[in-house]
Amino acid sequence: MGIRERLSGNEAAATAMKQINPDVVAAFPITPSTEIPQYFSTFVDNGQVDTEFVAVESEHSAMSACIGAEAAGTRAMTATSANGLSLMWEMVYIASSMRLPIVMSLVNRAVSGPLNIHNDHSDAMGVRDAGWIMLFSETNQEAYDNLLMAHRIAENEKVLLPLMVCQDGFITSHSIENIELLEDAKVKEFVGEYHPKHYLLNKKEPIAMGPMDLQAFLFEHKYQQAEAMCNAKQVILDVAKDFEKLTGRKYGLFEEYKLDDAEIAIVCMNSTAGTTKEVVDSLREKGIKAGLLKVRVFRPFPAEEISKALAHVKAVAVLDKADSLNGVGGALFTDVTSGMQVNGVTVPTSSYIYGIGGRDTTTKEIESVYKDLMEDSKKGKIENPYRYLGLRKE
Amino acid sequence: MTEINKETPACKMTIGGNIYEAGNAREFKTGDWRSVRPVYIPEKCIQCGLCFPVCPEDAIPVGKDQKRTDFNYDYCKGCGVCAKVCPFGAITMRVEGEE
Numbered sequence: 001m002g003i004r005e006r007l008s009g010n011e012a013a014a015t016a017m018k019q020i021n022p023d024v025v026a027a028f029p030i031t032p033s034t035e036i037p038q039y040f041s042t043f044v045d046n047g048q049v050d051t052e053f054v055a056v057e058s059e060h061s062a063m064s065a066c067i068g069a070e071a072a073g074t075r076a077m078t079a080t081s082a083n084g085l086s087l088m089w090e091m092v093y094i095a096s097s098m099r100l101p102i103v104m105s106l107v108n109r110a111v112s113g114p115l116n117i118h119n120d121h122s123d124a125m126g127v128r129d130a131g132w133i134m135l136f137s138e139t140n141q142e143a144y145d146n147l148l149m150a151h152r153i154a155e156n157e158k159v160l161l162p163l164m165v166c167q168d169g170f171i172t173s174h175s176i177e178n179i180e181l182l183e184d185a186k187v188k189e190f191v192g193e194y195h196p197k198h199y200l201l202n203k204k205e206p207i208a209m210g211p212m213d214l215q216a217f218l219f220e221h222k223y224q225q226a227e228a229m230c231n232a233k234q235v236i237l238d239v240a241k242d243f244e245k246l247t248g249r250k251y252g253l254f255e256e257y258k259l260d261d262a263e264i265a266i267v268c269m270n271s272t273a274g275t276t277k278e279v280v281d282s283l284r285e286k287g288i289k290a291g292l293l294k295v296r297v298f299r300p301f302p303a304e305e306i307s308k309a310l311a312h313v314k315a316v317a318v319l320d321k322a323d324s325l326n327g328v329g330g331a332l333f334t335d336v337t338s339g340m341q342v343n344g345v346t347v348p349t350s351s352y353i354y355g356i357g358g359r360d361t362t363t364k365e366i367e368s369v370y371k372d373l374m375e376d377s378k379k380g381k382i383e384n385p386y387r388y389l390g391l392r393k394e
Numbered sequence: 395m396t397e398i399n400k401e402t403p404a405c406k407m408t409i410g411g412n413i414y415e416a417g418n419a420r421e422f423k424t425g426d427w428r429s430v431r432p433v434y435i436p437e438k439c440i441q442c443g444l445c446f447p448v449c450p451e452d453a454i455p456v457g458k459d460q461k462r463t464d465f466n467y468d469y470c471k472g473c474g475v476c477a478k479v480c481p482f483g484a485i486t487m488r489v490e491g492e493e
Contacts, residue, residue: 062408097410098410099410198412198414205414205415206415206416207412207414207415207416208412208413208415208416209410209412209413210410210411211411211412211413212422213411214401216400217398217407218411220403220404220407221407221409221410221411222403223404224404224407224409228409282410289403
């Protein structure tokens with residue numbers, strides 16, 4: 001039995017980092033993730049960790065410092081949000097292409113503009129093709145648990161990719177929830193020590209990292225990244241199995257909530273899954289077979305598994321908390337639907353853009369989606385697949 | 395480390411292009427980046443020694459006798475700095491592919 005606590009999502013992330021005790025943390029404050037480096041620097045000052053905390057002058061430097069630290073052979077972590085991640089963008093790609101298993105806590109927020117500091121997923125969606133493993137967290141507990149599993153996944157020799165743990169800005173990052181923490185010693189044992197095979201500060205093996213990589217080589221190196229991303233899926237499941245043995249908490253690539261016998265289903269990520277579960281329960285009481293598929297692992301995208309899990313339903317709504325502005329629908333929607341097509345699953349599916357810029361999404365709105373789905377399932381086809389949920393209209 | 399070249403399959407390449415040994419920059423021949431090449435005219439050269447220190451690629455070999463010899467075109471990128479510093483017209487620049 002772990003330690004019963006009550007923590008905000010940011011406190012949960014900072015606590016996970018404290019227990020992991022990485023060699024280096026380099027971060028720059030940005031709402032709503034500011035508290036993570038703030039709490040962490042307190043741990044450093046109190047001597048609760050022996051981490052080298054680098055108070056950098058920008059997020060570009062934060063990721064650069066993490067890259068340098070990780071290449072040197074140490075474990076590096078950072079935290080950011082929205083425009084901070086935008087400023088990191090160049091180095092985000094360098095981190096993954098250099099195959100450095102950096103771990104980031106991404107507290108999701110709208111990327112400006114116009115200026116907005118509240119939650120949506122536009123920051124995460126902007127780096128979805130950057131070669132990072134991306135885990136999403138419904139609750140503070142999941143944000144904590146995902147961080148504890150992060151290094152075991154990222155540092156696995158078959159993977160060696162950076163990893164970001166996402167949670168919803170303010171909604172979970174600033175809300176205090178009950179949480180079950182692991183004892184420090186158990187975290188230390190579970191996460192283990194980091195002993196990279198090759199690293200810059202190994203004086204017995206002088207090496208070069210990140211060299212020029214022109215036409216004859218980059219193609220193959222990109223393929224290696226793709227292969228590592230494919231490998232990550234099984235590693236994520238293996239680590240989750242070990243984590244379950246330790247904590248009793250079970251994690252998969254996604255969570256199926258009353259999906260087994262569902263006729264209509266919503267697919268979404270992060271805290272909205274909690275709201276949706278509430279609605280599923282109330283609809284079930286009325287005899288409506290509603291279900292939920294909550295995506296935990298967004299990269300690598302479990303296209304085949306999701307398609308199979310949704311194959312039996314009559315209509316699906318995919319909720320995206322960011323619009324790809326591609327004239328088609330959200331990023332999660334296009335991933336889910338293309339996955340279905342490739343895997344021979346044909347279910348009427350629509351895209352709902354919702355909650356942008358921190359707009360509250362209530363049970364009432366989620367209910368309206370299920371109501372739409374009941375109509376769609378009767379019709380058996382989708383007439384307007386690109387929808388905005390809760391948009392003010394005349 | 396086994397040598398990695400244009401024929402090496404993806405599964406045999408190191409991740410991220412990492413190079414697990416030192417002192418191998420000379421294996422990366424950059425001479426084919428050149429669009430103009432310096433031509434050495436020994437008859438005009440008095441071995442003053444002004445050209446080879448300015449070469450950014452160390453592409454002007456100098457023997458133990460302190461005398462320079464012809465260019466190492468494996469690495470010369472054709473920047474033309476050597477031709478610029480030569481006071482004696484012993485280096486002229488020619489467009490690659492032209493006589």
